[in-house]
Amino acid sequence: AQKITQTQPGMFVQEKEAVTLDCTYDTSDPSYGLFWYKQPSSGEMIFLIYQGSYDQQNATEGRYSLNFQKARKSANLVISASQLGDSAMYFCAMREDALNTGFQKLVFGTGTRLLVSP
């Protein structure tokens, strides 16, 4: 069963505006981690931001922030002040069994393609 859901196949935003990319997840493990990756047209996946299930505050990394709502099992990525270079695919991912194994396996969503227009 799919455990990460990204319901927006594509999003458009104008330069300098903020955009929210949705991600919901499903797990019964109390300890988990949530990641967002960016994939430009070059193909390489770039790590953006991490949120742990026990973190008290929402994660922030520069223009990226994560709106973590644990009860709703959502971990939406917010990009502020969009730039043309933000045009890319964005993937949400989850790591389970954090305390049990060292494998650091990730389960990925299907991705959202973001297009930033001038």
Next chain:
Amino acid sequence: DVKVTQSSRYLVKRTGEKVFLECVQDMDHENMFWYRQDPGLGLRLIYFSYDVKMKEKGDIPEGYSVSREKKERFSLILESASTNQTSMYLCASSLYGTAPRVSQYFGPGTRLLVL
């Protein structure tokens, strides 16, 4: 900086050929992963390895095998390539352990076309 390299960016093979995809990382990571990426399906884990000569099946191992003879190198093998294996293949590596904020580092990907 972590560097994960893949042997080819683009590859064209014939049905039935044996195909080798090579991945090398330079950060002494224990874990290495092979994914395939298809539109609308995201990334799906084929195999992973947490040590030399150790391998574990991922979600879609059928039709693939792997080899890890050295810590820095992880190879994906398509024993007899089929057209439904046309895809983007991504290799990744990470540290082994239960530390929470451990990210996977990805290579640039190999776009494989099987004719």
